[in-house]
Amino acid sequence: MKALLQPFKVSVDMVSLWCVSALLIFLSLGASGTNPGVKVRLTQQGLEYGRQIGLVTLQEKLKTIKIPDLSGSEKVSPIGKVSYSLTGIQILNLGLPKSSVGLVPGTGVNLFIGDAFINLHGNWRVKYLKIIKDSGSFDLSVSRLSIGVTIGVKEDDTGRPSVSSANCAASVGDVSIKFHGGASWLYNLFKSYIDKALRSALQKQICSLVGEAIDEMNPHLKTLNVLAHVDKYAEIEYSMVESPLISNSSIDLSLKGEFYNIGQHQEPPFSPTPFSLPAQDSNMLYISLSAFTLNSAGFVYNNAGVLELYITDDMIPSSFPVRLNTKTFGTFIPQIAKQYPGLMMKLLVKAAKEPNISFEPNNMTVQASSTVTAYAIQPNATLSPLFILSLNASVSAQIYVSGLKVAGVLSLNEMDMTLVTSYVGPFEVKSLDSFLTMIVKVVVIPKVNTYLKQGYPLPSIGKMNLLNTQLQILKDNVLIGTDVQFSA
Numbered sequence: 001m002k003a004l005l006q007p008f009k010v011s012v013d014m015v016s017l018w019c020v021s022a023l024l025i026f027l028s029l030g031a032s033g034t035n036p037g038v039k040v041r042l043t044q045q046g047l048e049y050g051r052q053i054g055l056v057t058l059q060e061k062l063k064t065i066k067i068p069d070l071s072g073s074e075k076v077s078p079i080g081k082v083s084y085s086l087t088g089i090q091i092l093n094l095g096l097p098k099s100s101v102g103l104v105p106g107t108g109v110n111l112f113i114g115d116a117f118i119n120l121h122g123n124w125r126v127k128y129l130k131i132i133k134d135s136g137s138f139d140l141s142v143s144r145l146s147i148g149v150t151i152g153v154k155e156d157d158t159g160r161p162s163v164s165s166a167n168c169a170a171s172v173g174d175v176s177i178k179f180h181g182g183a184s185w186l187y188n189l190f191k192s193y194i195d196k197a198l199r200s201a202l203q204k205q206i207c208s209l210v211g212e213a214i215d216e217m218n219p220h221l222k223t224l225n226v227l228a229h230v231d232k233y234a235e236i237e238y239s240m241v242e243s244p245l246i247s248n249s250s251i252d253l254s255l256k257g258e259f260y261n262i263g264q265h266q267e268p269p270f271s272p273t274p275f276s277l278p279a280q281d282s283n284m285l286y287i288s289l290s291a292f293t294l295n296s297a298g299f300v301y302n303n304a305g306v307l308e309l310y311i312t313d314d315m316i317p318s319s320f321p322v323r324l325n326t327k328t329f330g331t332f333i334p335q336i337a338k339q340y341p342g343l344m345m346k347l348l349v350k351a352a353k354e355p356n357i358s359f360e361p362n363n364m365t366v367q368a369s370s371t372v373t374a375y376a377i378q379p380n381a382t383l384s385p386l387f388i389l390s391l392n393a394s395v396s397a398q399i400y401v402s403g404l405k406v407a408g409v410l411s412l413n414e415m416d417m418t419l420v421t422s423y424v425g426p427f428e429v430k431s432l433d434s435f436l437t438m439i440v441k442v443v444v445i446p447k448v449n450t451y452l453k454q455g456y457p458l459p460s461i462g463k464m465n466l467l468n469t470q471l472q473i474l475k476d477n478v479l480i481g482t483d484v485q486f487s488a
């Protein structure tokens with residue numbers, strides 16, 4: 001009985017173990033399946049541009065094909081033994097006039113090259129009847145050469161895309177030879193040897209050179225700025241969060257697109273919401289930045305404690321009648337002039353929490369929630385607090401692409417204020433409305449704009465330039481459509 005039960009117990013344990021591990025796998029998949037903050041799409045047009053630059057590289061690669069020297073001897077009647085050698089075979093010209101690229105859903109890119117040709121030149125030499133020597137040169141041309149290769153596109157272990165040659169086939173169409181010098185009977189002797197040797201050398205070398213050319217793309221792909229430096233506070237992570245998605249019309253990369261404090265990757269209390277790229281294909285590349293990406297910036301700068309600004313009287317235009325001193329503030333709040341006569345004042349505007357950026361079609365809005373603390377500056381420089389306001393502003397943002405950066409300009413829509421604390425007794429906050437609106441418009445927003453003008457790096461590879469760039473604000477994300485050009 002015991003012996004019978006034993007294996008049964010083992011199998012139950014195996015089942016429960018399997019259930020637990022299946023559950024763990026399921027849970028860990030759920031946890032690691034982060035939604036991207038940024039999506040990048042390469043369209044057919046982008047692929048087409050890739051084909052053009054890829055062909056230049058491939059052409060140079062294929063020009064390094066080596067045709068080995070050939071030598072041997074052959075009995076030819078009635079002459080007898082003829083020794084021959086074919087040496088110094090060089091490629092004069094190599095053309096890839098016809099090629100096309102297509103997408104292989106789930107795998108990568110198909111490259112087909114047809115009607116390629118190679119022109120070669122070499123020297124021949126023969127010796128027969130012991131003493132007769134003859135030599136000359138020859139021209140070879142290979143035509144109707146075709147090459148087909150699939151380029152697999154994957155994600156490497158650093159979160160960057162990588163490519164590999166998945167399968168390759170080359171076929172040589174026609175080979176024709178033209179001899180210079182020598183007797184015509186000699187030509188027939190060489191012809192078949194050359195044809196065979198050439199075909200074998202080409203078949204052997206073409207696919208490995210194609211493979212090398214594809215591998216040589218990887219160092220370029222490795223330049224993707226997976227951790228893009230912004231300034232002394234922030235960096236943006238652009239590593240891929242999942243394998244590239246290859247459909248029949250595009251290659252889509254899902255990037256993390258999240259700002260972090262430098263060296264300190266703390267997650268914000270909000271996470272990216274799923275979004276999809278619209279079906280647009282007039283540009284080579286589309287980069288979509290979600291509201292999450294921009295909001296993570298707000299979280300980072302707020303954490304770094306830099307979303308604050310001291311405002312002093314010298315920052316207010318001299319034409320403005322209201323000055324930052326207790327005398328003019330006394331006209332709104334008489335207690336200030338009485339309690340702190342003849343002093344200059346200072347305001348501290350400070351974010352109360354990270355700003356909230358939201359997108360609606362053609363409309364990007366920032367909700368900023370802050371506090372304004374007013375101080376009187378004592379002759380010994382001590383700051384005496386006068387009052388604290390809560391100030392919430394709704395700001396419109398315009399964003400634009402400048403170089404490889406996205407930058408912005410803000411303008412005030414509206415703001416609301418309430419009194420949080422007063423150290424000088426009750427007063428009517430409304431009396432400060434026009435003064436504070438002016439401060440926000442003329443001092444705070446221009447300061448922020450100076451900063452936003454510096455921009456944030458977009459994901460990029462190598463020495464990439466953007467052309468024909470257009471930007472659209474959609475629901476929950478901003479879409480940048482652009483053509484690219486690589487400079488050497």
Ligand SMILES: *[C@@H]1O[C@H](CO)[C@@H](O)[C@H](O)[C@H]1NC(C)=O
Binds near residue numbers: 248249
């Ligand atoms: C591409 O795929 C979509 C859906 O995945 C399909 O509707 C469409 O017909 C395909 N187009 C071509 C040209 O195969």
Ligand SMILES: *[C@@H]1O[C@H](CO)[C@@H](O)[C@H](O)[C@H]1NC(C)=O
Binds near residue numbers: 356357358
């Ligand atoms: C940001 O604003 C949007 C729309 O105004 C709102 O739906 C969202 O909950 C806000 N997010 C945060 C973190 O406050």
Ligand SMILES: *[C@@H]1O[C@H](CO)[C@@H](O)[C@H](O)[C@H]1NC(C)=O
Binds near residue numbers: 360363364365
């Ligand atoms: C943009 O959206 C905000 C809030 O969602 C709204 O207050 C504002 O009027 C809108 N602006 C335009 C130009 O539609």
Ligand SMILES: *[C@@H]1O[C@H](CO)[C@@H](O)[C@H](O)[C@H]1NC(C)=O
Binds near residue numbers: 378379381
């Ligand atoms: C500065 O001056 C104020 C007002 O005269 C006084 O209350 C405060 O103690 C002084 N602080 C220091 C550090 O001397």
Ligand SMILES: *[C@@H]1O[C@H](CO)[C@@H](O)[C@H](O)[C@H]1NC(C)=O
Binds near residue numbers: 392416
């Ligand atoms: C500003 O918004 C915060 C919450 O985001 C709220 O607690 C506060 O009352 C608001 N202040 C004003 C002046 O609307």
